[in-house]
Amino acid sequence: MSATYAYDEQPAGGHPLAPGASPAAIRAALLPTDQAGFDTAYVAALAASRVSLDLGELFQMLEHWRRLALLQRDPENFAWMVRRVAETLTGEPVPDGEPFELTRAKAGL
Numbered sequence: 001m002s003a004t005y006a007y008d009e010q011p012a013g014g015h016p017l018a019p020g021a022s023p024a025a026i027r028a029a030l031l032p033t034d035q036a037g038f039d040t041a042y043v044a045a046l047a048a049s050r051v052s053l054d055l056g057e058l059f060q061m062l063e064h065w066r067r068l069a070l071l072q073r074d075p076e077n078f079a080w081m082v083r084r085v086a087e088t089l090t091g092e093p094v095p096d097g098e099p100f101e102l103t104r105a106k107a108g109l
Helices: 023-029 032-052 056-072 075-090 100-107
Strands: none
Touching: 023 032, 023 056, 032 056, 056 075, 075 100
């Protein structure tokens, strides 16, 4: 599988999370709890790219996190979505007061 990453100069007013978004824009749009995971994945993908001389893994990693950042740009909607996914996968309602990270783990997100 090959990956491509698009980078064109964004016109004024372009969405910062459009395809080809910079790593800095992606990281800034993530929830604070995900920024360390992004940092770890980014460093690993850069290192792998240096060895393989192939940017595919880096581009795939950036696209994965860019899509997550798009979902997280509205934290309330993201929390609602995580809750619904967890309920669908477990077949049970999420208990009131359950920590978000636990619900998120149930949802696989």
